[in-house]
Amino acid sequence: MVDSLPAHAPAPAPAHARHRRGTIERTLASVSDVMERSLYAEELAHRPGLLQGLDPRAKLVSLIALLVAVALSHSLLVIAMLYLFALGLAWRSSLPIETFTTRVWLFLPFFTGILVLPALFLTPGPVFISLTPGIAITRTGVQSAAFLLLRVSTSVSLATLLVLTSAWNDLLKALSFLRIPDTIILVLGMTYRYIHLLLITADDMFLSRKSRVVGHLSNAAERRMVGASAGVLLEKSLQLSGEVYLAMQSRGFRGYSHRATAIPMQRRDWLGLTVALGATAVAIWLGR
């Protein structure tokens, strides 16, 4: 059921299809894409699985440690092993592996791939394949491209693991484990919550404009419309912030946040954290 959601492969429409769509459609597409993705992540986070069962604090610290290991490694093999490790975790957490891999590998080349292509030729070093006289792919170029692609995809995979297996609210609470002040956590939570409200507002706004537009808007008219929509959204945001302030005051808010004391981590959480930190240490040592 969840696997059939359109959101699990939030495909950017091919360039030619995008070209014909107007400003309104493109904005609507971005907005609904974000909403669908957040819904999808929330559903996956509530599935039973290895990572879903772990304390988000353990997951957050593990993720950061592993990201550092990926970032520090001077060895392609070590990064590849960390990627496989991430893949294994995804499998044990009943994440749809196909989604998990395509999400990374299908769309990565669009950005990093294109970006890294000239590096094959540009990076000075011994010639790997000579195309024409004067233009050659260098060995260092290939290695360097491999480093970038593998590093980016492994980092993205690890981050995706965390996002897809943790409820946002738990993740938020885990941040206090990193000594992030409560007020900032309160703000982050409110931001996330009101992003959803503003997305719906923006969606309604653009839908209603779309329904009223017959034929084509001129470029200048479209621009004015975008400016006005952004302005209206801004006014709405400010008005909301004032009202929310009153609602917080009404319930006793004085500018400092009080949170419930956290539940201590279980044995399995400590175990998971130990495994992750162990893997990190080994990876850093091997990847020196």
Next chain:
Amino acid sequence: MDETIFDLRQVCYSYPPQFVALEDITLSVLAGERVAVLGSNGCGKSTLLKLLDGLYFATAGAVQAFGQSLTEAAFDDDRFNFAFRRRVGLVFQDSDVQLFSPSVWDEVAFAPLQMDLEIDEVQARVNEALSALRIERLRDRPPHRLSGGEKRRVALATVLALKPEVWLLDEPTAGLDPRSQSWLVDFMAAQGEAGKTVVTATHDLSIVDAIADRVFVIGEDHRLAALGTPQEILSDHALLESCNLIHSHRHRHLESGLLHSHPHKPLLAHEHTHD
């Protein structure tokens, strides 16, 4: 039982720079009373509730609650602030404004946590409020995944967790389906029966009978237009029409073919006889 909860003397409130929202309001609310504040949109009902909740402060005149003046300076004192906030709860018209936390549990626990209650007490209050509103199953849900009716219930739970003596409700039935509306009226009636003071701002005449012993009507000139029992107010069509709470329109009756004009109370059954 005759203790005065709110006492307003010639209260004016205007938004900066010069928009007048309330003018010369004098009224009082007694302990245990159920009061409806009637008025059309934009007449100042919401502003009045915010004055009563110590969120806005009168630009002229005096607002007293529990015998003490509600001023900005008074609320700067944490002790006064907490004591007042514990006793008075406001349910906002727009539930999205009231639900700012990442999950229903956090939302309902917000006020008890602000009051520095013991964690066990917070847990107990949250559970109690959730079960009273029959929304235990929503406890881990983020607010943006709730329906309109569910949001309203959570908003009520956030105030219920405070265990206030005074409920202030701003258009509580607006935008709800009929079943939720009648459930909500029952909920408010139960609070009244439990001895709570309930002040409800509304323009929904169909619920006034059920929720109020006394009615204040605010006119479109932002002044107090009338006060009385629900029966007195609801039968005064000239008053209601002048305050834009009912409207007259012309229509043809099927049986008689008679074309005529008479006042309508929105949402009331449309039956009447012609002599």
Next chain:
Amino acid sequence: MLYSPASMHIPDGYLSPLTSLVMLILVLPFWAAGARHLRQRSAARSVPLIALMAAFSFVIMMFNVPLPGGTSGHAVGGALAAILLGPEVASVAVSIALVIQAIFFGDGGILNIGANCFNMAVVLPYVAYGIYWLAAANTPITSRRRVVGAALGGWAGLTVAAFFAAVEFGIQPVLFHTAGGTPLYAPYPLSVAIPAMVIPHLLIASVVEGALTALVVLYLQHANRGILQAPLAAEAPAEAVSFRRLRLLWVGLIVLVIATPLGLLAPGTAWGEWGSQQLATMGLGFVPHGLVQLESLWGAPMAGYDLPALGNASLGYVLSAVAGIILVAVVAWLFSKLLSSGHQEQHG
């Protein structure tokens, strides 16, 4: 970069962890300044204000802005936030939007939160605000100069931010490579990264940023002047604060430009190891035709940039960075001069 519509979002993997750490340290004082600013006003009121403004910044990144000629793009919204909130508070709001994007979009950028916030939540709003202020200080709310200042502020702000991102990219291959010379992170040196980042931004993304900022200011001039009255979170009259701010801004930015590479050099990676010789050959033998042209486009007005000619890479870098800053400053100054003559007539 995987999903995020904002093109300047640096994913994890492009920068060495050391760079990420340095960038995080650089951004901390700006966050502290924002927090101090907010506390002075009202800590309680700030919480929902910042949350809603961050949410707005996030959602505004979804807006597709059409440009004349058929292209379109997404703005970051940092310039708009700076005009509305003042740069200190804007940097907090935009940072929070970026943090949520990094975690929520799952497209990495978690280790690079410092770098992304520095580029888009510090450089962009401060530069944009400085230029807006130069153009619009003491003008009536409905003045055209405010619209033009907003456009130019957005444009220059994002361009300078792109320049900073390019520098972060460009120092990677020089500082971080294997013994065999393979770049470990972003592979392009400054000579490629700067034109490759700055030129497209200059022509498209920065124009979008400027356009959105100006369009919203134009809308507010008609619909809601109160919002434009003063930075919303300012506790003192905007002008008095702004002048100090502006000087601090430029001094701060220039110090940072110089300090960034020096800070990175300190841990001891030698320039010489992979330095001038190889950098010199770069772009001579292996560069595809189009890129050679691109590079000459950038290289022409800045002949001194060519590293070997100077014989000292870090000096070359600092010079080019300073030149970039001066360029923006001169444009802004000329612009304000140009407008101030018209402005005095308006008042006289």
